[in-house]
Amino acid sequence: MxxxxxxxxxxxxxxxxxxxxxxxxxxxxxxxxxxxxxxxxxxxxxxxxxxxxxxxxxxxxxxxxxxxxxxxxxxxxxxxxxxxxxxxxxxxxxxxxxxxxxxxxxxxxxxxxxxxxxxxxxxxxxxxxxxxxxxxxxxxxxxxxxxxxxxxxxxxxxxxxxxGCCVPTGVGAVTASANVQPGSTVAVIGCGGVGLNVVMGAALVNASKIIAVDISEAQLEFALKFGATHTVNASDKDPVAQVRELTDGKGADYTFEVFGSADTTKAAYDMAGKKGVVTIVGIAPVGAEAGINAVDMVRNEKTMRGTYYGSTHASVDMPKLVDMYLAGKLNxxxxxxxxxxxxxxxxxxxxxxxxxxxxxxxxxx
Ligand SMILES: [Zn+2]
Ligand SMILES: [Zn+2]
The missing domain is CATH 3.90.180.10 (Medium-chain alcohol dehydrogenases, catalytic domain)
Incomplete structure (x- = not known):
């Protein structure tokens, strides 16, 4: 029993x-x-x-x-x-x-x-x-x-x-899926367990600006502990406009949707700049469809893709993540x-x- x-x-x-x-x-x-x-x-x-x-x-x-x-x-x-x-x-x-x-x-x-x-x-x-x-x-x-x-x-x-879940899903989204480059700008929508691991992953690969987006001020403040450099409260003002403002009007190089909804998927897409890579991590309710500006995708050469389990391989990547934790690289x-x-x-x-x-x-x- x-x-x-x-x-x-x-x-x-x-x-x-x-x-x-x-x-x-x-x-x-x-x-x-x-x-x-x-x-x-x-x-x-x-x-x-x-x-x-x-x-x-x-x-x-x-x-x-x-x-x-x-x-x-x-x-x-x-x-x-x-x-x-x-x-x-x-x-x-x-x-x-x-x-x-x-x-x-x-x-x-x-x-x-x-x-x-x-x-x-x-x-x-x-x-x-x-x-x-x-x-x-x-x-x-x-x-x-x-x-x-x-x-x-x-x-x-x-x-x-x-x-077993939030660390490989979040860190892997950055390193194994999006392959975020040093010095680039990153926006992360949703600062729960997985989102904070995306933030940590972005810090790990030396992103220049890591913009945490959420509707909870407490969660945003918490994200600063894990490497977020800026916060955007989406309940105050249009988060897309705020992310654009923080990236000199350009939009972020990499955006991550970590909440799981049609609206936040669209926002992640809209926040990305030219050549922007949009990574969908959160799982939206079954049947959710997000409207994407098709012309913008071509003219700005954006890439959008999903990642499951951070595109990691459990038997290979989990021991590595344990070592990174022991080395003080993951809080x-x-x-x-x-x-x-x-x-x-x-x-x-x-x-x-x-x-x-x-x-x-x-x-x-
Ligand atoms: Zn999980
Ligand atoms: Zn198989």
């Missing part, structure tokens, strides 16, 4: 209860969860912004300790600290073999099931789905071997958890602002909805 937070119905609270968890099968790993981040992606499913299989255990940003391994598992052993990847890349599909493991076709096709099409979580006879094949809002979880990335130097579980200690128990998870999401600064993390005993 494991204690878990279960989503039975969208637009309802998570229910904390005991579930049955099967032993790991071949190629699977049992993880004692150490910490799980309160990320907006899970919230979208709770709010009904996107369809999902139900009932489901959400939670896709986390870290833990390997407790047992199923037959054939070779990359980890019991006792190792691991960061969870919410994409279990198969290594064999077209996406994987062309260097895009974050888009693994087999992982996507299996959805909220394990690769054999079944679940390890049950409530009596009812199967319970595994979001991202990680299901980290539970004390223990069984995941595919590809979902665990062992780390050599033990670090705090809260910080390790962040390296993840200040990013974790609140700790909660699993019993407090609905409160934790309420705090995120209220616009509380920084990241909240569920800590398991």
């Amino acid at each position: 494991v204690k878990a937070a279960v989503l039975y119905e969208q637009k309802n609270s998570l229910i904390i209860e005991d579930l049955d968890l099967d032993d790991p099968k071949a190629g699977e790993v049992l993880v004692k969860v150490g910490a799980a981040g309160i990320c907006r992606s899970d919230r979208h499913y709770m709010h009904g912004d996107a369809p999902t299989a139900l009932p489901i255990v959400l939670g896709h940003e986390g870290a833990g300790t390997v407790e047992a391994v199923g037959p054939g598992v070779t990359s980890v052993r019991p006792g190792q600290q691991v960061i969870l990847s919410f994409v279990s890349s198969c290594g064999r599909c077209k996406s994987c073999i062309t260097g895009n493991s974050q888009l693994c076709d087999a992982h996507a096709a299996a959805g909220a099931f394990m690769f054999d099409g079944t679940t390890r979580l049950h409530k009596g006879d009812t199967r319970v789905h595994h979001f991202g094949k990680t299901a980290l809002f539970a004390e223990h979880t069984v995941v595919p071997e590809a979902a665990v990335v062992p780390i050599e130097s033990n670090i705090g579980m809260d910080v390790a958890a962040l390296i 993840l200690d200040d990013l974790v602002v609140r700790h909660y128990s699993l019993d407090q998870i609905n409160e934790a999401y309420g705090d995120m909805d209220k616009g509380e600064i920084g990241r909240g993390v569920i800590m398991y005993g």
